[in-house]
Amino acid sequence: MANYPEKLAALVADMQAVTDRMEHAELLIEMADRFDEVRVTPELATPPYPEDRRAPACESEAFVWAVDQPDGSLKFYFDVLNPQGLSAMALSVVIDETLSGVPLESVAQVSDELVFDLFGKEISMGKGAGLMGILGLVRYEARQRLKAG
Amino acid sequence: MSTTIEERGYANADVLVSTDWVAAHKDEPGVRLVESNEDPLLYASGHIPGAIQVDWTHDLNDQLRRDYLNAEGFAALMARIGVTPETLVVFYGDKNNWWATYAFWVFQLFGHTNAKIMDGGRAKWLAERRELTREIPEYPETAYPAPERDDTAIRAFRDQVLAHSQANKPMVDVRSPAEFSGEKLHMPDYPQEGALRGGHIPGAKNVPWASAVNTDDGTFKPADELRRIYEQEQGLNTDDDVITYCRIGERSSHTWFVLKYLLGYSNVRNYDGSWTEWGNLVNVPIER
Incomplete structure (x- = not known):
């Protein structure tokens, strides 16, 4: 397994312990069901969203925001315009629950392997690219803050 | 409606x-x-x-x-x-x-x-707010005498595609215009495209697969609209020998279905190797 921050590593380990395909999907769906908790607030943004918030290659039309926290970490928010974009919603919840409030250095190092660790290596190329687009935008936000010092 | x-x-x-x-x-x-x-x-x-x-x-x-x-x-x-x-x-x-x-x-x-x-x-x-369930159905196991897979009629392979291109026979690239032009591979955000080169197979026409469906409800467009898209705008004919392709053959199966069944084309094949194969092949021609 990749070198993930503690909470993310624990979640990935829990997910990988579930080998039944349908049970694995159920766990991810339960996460997607919590998407409203990470949905961008009207105070932060309302549609139509600026294109620089759009996750590259994500056909579920996912958008990502990062809000600076007093301790220097980030709190992540999302929107997924495709109501059937369950995988994008599930990943958004995973990111918020395990990477919001985490030191920027750790967020910046979360690799694309996370997509395969969560969704399986057989995920379609297009779907994988879209989910990596969400993760890539999250990393980008952390790296920009690190560069700015 | x-x-x-x-x-x-x-x-x-x-x-x-x-x-x-x-x-x-x-x-x-x-x-x-x-x-x-x-x-x-x-x-x-x-x-x-x-x-x-x-x-x-x-x-x-x-x-x-x-x-x-x-x-x-x-x-x-x-x-x-x-x-x-x-x-x-x-x-x-x-x-x-x-x-x-x-x-x-x-x-x-x-x-x-x-x-x-x-x-x-x-x-x-x-x-349409129709019924959905999470219940997984189970059906009695059946005996299905499956024939050998026939790859000749509706599937195309790379050597056939190369010959097809060199013979100037019609091909439909159903990817997005950015993929067709090769622009997409040059963007740093898309390293997962799975191909070393961007562009399209020489001679291919670009008709994104979603052109065949109505955006409001996802149904297929009527035949006259489909003929306008594929025949009047792209010059295809029902008797043509046509190959469709995309990135891995999934989107192009949609266009294959449209041409073969909805428009009644007699000879349409789907190149499932598609761009993930062609864009990685050594020394095959590519257009941008």
Whole structure:
């Protein structure tokens, strides 16, 4: 397994312990069901969203925001315009629950392997690219803050 | 509002069924609903009662070679989902049925012609607020005498595609204009495109796959509109020898379906190697 921050590593380990395909999907769906908790607030943004918030290659039309926290970490928010974009919603919840409030250095190092660790290596190329687009935008936000010092 | 399937002037209208038809016939023992999606979570989150899932990667692909399952594997799949050669298989799925047409195409490699697509797919069923369930159905195992896979009629391989291109025969690249032009591979955000070179196969016309569906409800456009897109604008003819391709052959199966069944083209093949093969091949011609 990749070198993930503690909470993310624990979640990935829990997910990988579930080998039944349908049970694995159920766990991810339960996460997607919590998407409203990470949905961008009207105070932060309302549609139509600026294109620089759009996750590259994500056909579920996912958008990502990062809000600076007093301790220097980030709190992540999302929107997924495709109501059937369950995988994008599930990943958004995973990111918020395990990477919001985490030191920027750790967020910046979360690799694309996370997509395969969560969704399986057989995920379609297009779907994988879209989910990596969400993760890539999250990393980008952390790296920009690190560069700015 | 869409016209009925019968009113749209298709060459083979009976290859489509409406959501109304599915609602009325889904419980018949001779009908098997098959959901095929890109998003691996959708089926588990709710599906049409009685529908089983056929997953592209788990169920239709060979797990070692880049190829589809063989006759033995297909027979095992059919047995598992309770299908006999007489069963009418009705496919539907997300993304305006692109994965459903992909599964349909693979079934045709094994000659299961008793198959249809639910017009509008999963999105239309949901938009109509029809019943969904999370219950996974189980069907008695069947015996399915699967024939050897026939790759000659509807599947194209790279050497055939090269010869086809060199003979200036028609090809349809159904990817986005950015993929067709090669622009997309030059963008740093898209390293996962799976090809070392961007562009398209020389001579290919670019008609994105979604051109064939109505954006409001995901149903297929009527035949006259499809003819305008493929024939008046791109110069194709029903007697042409046509090859469709995209990135891995999934989106192009949708256009293959449109040309072969809805417009009645006699000779259409899907190049499933598509750009992930062509864009990595050494010394094949590429246009931008």
